[in-house]
Amino acid sequence: MKISMIVAYGKNWEIGLDNQMLWHISEDFKNFKTITSGHHILMGRKTFESIGKPLPNRTSLVLTRGDFTHEGVHTFNDVQEAFNKAREAGEEELFIIGGANIYETLFDYVDKMYLSEVDYEGKADAYLKEIDFSTWDLSEEKSYDVILDEQGEVKSPAWKFKTWVKKD
Template sequence: MITIVVAMGKNREIGADNQLLWHLPKDLKHFKELTSGHPIIMGRKTYESIGKPLPNRTNIVISRKNDWFEEGILIVGSIKEALKFAKKIDENVFIIGGGNIYEQTIDLADKLEVTLVDAELRADTFFPIIDEKKWLKTDEIAHLKDEKNQFDFSFQTFEKILEK
C-alpha cells in the first residue's frame, strides 16, 4: 500500500520557500501516528526543510545529486528505486513530499491522507489536483482552531477507485 500524506490549503498550497505554511500540532501528531514504524519517501528539498531523519521510520530521500550523504537516511536516484527499497522493508509505504514527488507518485498511490487546512496562503509549491473520478473520499474528521492550532482543518482519507 502506497499512501501519500500531505497538508494543504484551500488552493492546494503546501509550501513556500521550502517551508510549511502553518504550524498545526494536531496534524504533526497525526502524521507521526500514520508514518511511525514505516518507510517514508521524500525529495531532497523536503528532507532539507525537515533538517534531520524522522525517528522510528526508514527515511528514503530521492535526489539527483549524488555527491552528498546524511547519516540515518537512504539516498536513491529515483521514485522507482525508492519504492523498491521501501517495499523490501514494509508493505506500507508513505510518500511525504514535496510537490514534485507528489506529482510523480499520485498515480502510483493507493491512498491519500490529506490534512485540508482552512486557509489561503501565498505559496510556491502545490499538491496535484485530486481527480474525483480516480479518488473517493472515505473519511473526514473536522478540527476547529484552538490556542495551539492556528487554523480550522480536517483529516481526509481518499482511496483510489479501482478501474473495472
C-alpha cells in the first residue's frame, strides 16, 4: 500500500489557524476531492473535528490519544492499526490529510506528496515542518493564477499544485 500525504501550505509553511484553513480555493478543494475519492483518509482528531463529519466516498481513519468516537469513523490510538485497517480493506493508496502533528509524525512513512503551495503569508498557529525535497522527484506541477472579486480583493490566492514521489 502506498502512503501519500496531501496538504496545502503558505510561503512560510502555514497550514492553519484556530483549527481552520487559511484560505478558500475551490479548485484546490475539487482537486482534493478527486484525488482522495474512493480511498482511506487518515487524520488527527482535531482535523476531523474541523471537518465535522466523514467525507463522502472516503473511509475516515482518525488517530487520537484519547477516547474519541464518531459515527462512520474508524478511530485508532496506534498508527500501525490504522494502516492495517486500510491494508485489510485492500487500499492501494492511503492519504494522510493532517494536521500538523500528524504530518510530522507520519512523514517517514510517506511515499508520495500532493502539495498545494499557496501564495499566502500571514497569521497561523499550525505549520507544516519544512520539507527537504532532495530525496524527492517532482512528477507533476501546475500553476493557478490569483482570482480577484469585483472590488479587486483576493478571492482566491495564486497557488501551485505539485506531486512529488520519493526517490528509490
